[in-house]
Amino acid sequence: QQQVKQSPQSLIVQKGGISIINCAYENTAFDYFPWYQQFPGKGPALLIAIRPDVSEKKEGRFTISFNKSAKQFSLHIMDSQPGDSATYFCAARLGGSEKLVFGKGTKLTVNP
Amino acid sequence: ETGVTQSPTHLIKTRGQQVTLRCSSQSGHNTVSWYQQALGQGPQFIFQYYREEENGRGNFPPRFSGLQFPNYSSELNVNALELDDSALYLCASSLADKKAMVQETQYFGPGTRLLVL
Numbered sequence: 001q002q003q004v005k006q007s008p009q010s011l012i013v014q015k016g017g018i019s020i021i022n023c024a025y026e027n028t029a030f031d032y033f034p035w036y037q038q039f040p041g042k043g044p045a046l047l048i049a050i051r052p053d054v055s056e057k058k059e060g061r062f063t064i065s066f067n068k069s070a071k072q073f074s075l076h077i078m079d080s081q082p083g084d085s086a087t088y089f090c091a092a093r094l095g096g097s098e099k100l101v102f103g104k105g106t107k108l109t110v111n112p
Numbered sequence: 113e114t115g116v117t118q119s120p121t122h123l124i125k126t127r128g129q130q131v132t133l134r135c136s137s138q139s140g141h142n143t144v145s146w147y148q149q150a151l152g153q154g155p156q157f158i159f160q161y162y163r164e165e166e167n168g169r170g171n172f173p174p175r176f177s178g179l180q181f182p183n184y185s186s187e188l189n190v191n192a193l194e195l196d197d198s199a200l201y202l203c204a205s206s207l208a209d210k211k212a213m214v215q216e217t218q219y220f221g222p223g224t225r226l227l228v229l
Binding site (some may be wrong): 036045049097099 | 128143145147153154155156157160162164166168183196202204206209217219220221222223
């Protein structure tokens with residue numbers, strides 16, 4: 001019940017295209033949903049985050065869509081660039097706690 | 113860069129040995145969390161320290177222990193190393209408001225790559 005399921009496992013997109021990564025959860029006690037970007041040999045870096053009382057949040061080319069009733073959220077990367085090639089993790093935080101639960105990650109490759 | 117630093121960057125140990133990993137949190141942050149990231153997996157929460165006390169623990173055995181110091185830096189200690197302990201160990205710092213227990217986002221360091229032979 002504390003899992004966060006992420007799909008797809010890998011994604012190949014052409015430069016300029018839209019990359020979409022999906023996550024789903026069961027536990028309604030999650031109260032904060034960040035997305036992290038990780039390059040090889042580096043730690044995860046916060047990309048964008050959303051709280052469940054908001055249905056969409058946009059920062060530059062990155063947008064989170066949140067569907068509370070479906071318990072799903074997704075990351076959209078518009079105008080994808082080769083520099084966006086990395087592994088992306090969705091995560092969820094248990095309300096009243098400090099624990100982040102991560103998805104298994106999506107390896108994004110943006111071809112030039 | 114997040115300002116969170118970890119040392120060492122890489123470490124090789126043999127089964128049964130003990131290891132200590134170190135983390136310096138971002139300036140102004142009072143909370144440190146440790147995660148284990150196996151190859152090809154997402155990070156798994158080990159535990160968190162808030163103002164020098166353990167403040168939550170994931171599903172890891174007692175041979176994983178930690179410390180937080182008055183300057184909010186932290187150590188992760190692993191005793192009796194097993195082959196499955198080979199992973200990237202990540203430290204994340206954040207600022208916790210004790211009254212509301214609401215934390216800002218956790219910022220991760222670059223990690224320590226541990227290989228157990």
